[in-house]
Amino acid sequence: MEITSIQDVSKLLSTAEVSEQFEIATTNVFTACINHRLTEDEAVETAVGWFITREGAERLWKPRQRIEDFLQDKFMGQTWPRDNLLKLATKEVRSVLTVERKRKCRFELLDADRLQVEFKDKRVIFYNDSTDGHNFHVCSVSPVQETTIYTSPRGREDEVFRESYSTPYEAQQRIDSFQDSEGWAKLADESQQYSTIGEKI
Numbered sequence: 001m002e003i004t005s006i007q008d009v010s011k012l013l014s015t016a017e018v019s020e021q022f023e024i025a026t027t028n029v030f031t032a033c034i035n036h037r038l039t040e041d042e043a044v045e046t047a048v049g050w051f052i053t054r055e056g057a058e059r060l061w062k063p064r065q066r067i068e069d070f071l072q073d074k075f076m077g078q079t080w081p082r083d084n085l086l087k088l089a090t091k092e093v094r095s096v097l098t099v100e101r102k103r104k105c106r107f108e109l110l111d112a113d114r115l116q117v118e119f120k121d122k123r124v125i126f127y128n129d130s131t132d133g134h135n136f137h138v139c140s141v142s143p144v145q146e147t148t149i150y151t152s153p154r155g156r157e158d159e160v161f162r163e164s165y166s167t168p169y170e171a172q173q174r175i176d177s178f179q180d181s182e183g184w185a186k187l188a189d190e191s192q193q194y195s196t197i198g199e200k201i
Helices: 006-010 015-022 026-034 054-061 067-075 082-096 099-103 168-176
Strands: 012-014 043-046 049-053 079-081 106-111 114-118 123-128 135-143 147-152 161-165 184-187 198-200
Touching: 012 015, 012 054, 015 026, 015 049, 015 054, 015 099, 026 043, 026 049, 049 054, 067 082, 067 123, 067 135, 079 082, 082 106, 082 114, 082 135, 135 168, 147 168, 161 168, 168 184
Parallel strands: 161 198
Antiparallel strands: 012 049, 043 049, 079 135, 106 114, 114 123, 123 135, 147 161, 147 184
């Protein structure tokens, strides 16, 4: 593989990025490069280090489970006491993370029902569904990823609003709120555009 422009580099991953995204130790990625486990079309050495194609990394290490799915599987239904929430959640979540993920993760209580974990490449939010003021009960883990939906509170095609939410979970909660009502809500779909009369952000 030959790099001839900055656009070529933008399509490639550094050893650190491969380590983070595929949850492989950086030394293992480097070793795979120098031992030719990646082909000449999958990895190239430059003055600033190795660069690897996404296809090469996926062939060698296979895509890992997304961090939000992994955390949802581990912590769905978990309950933490509110009086020690940040400390307990940090300890328990960090205990199941790989070394690469532990290095750059930060925990922040956004409000009474949302605990955010920020990694180098992604942020996820743990949601609470408990009305119990003493406990935080995990009902979902969702990535921070702007999600747009269309809503029509009265069910009319000429009264459609576009709404944006910071996570897919929050957008789905809004869609679910229209059950058993005359109105409707749908995830934004590029194949189906609506003429909107306003935005709710």
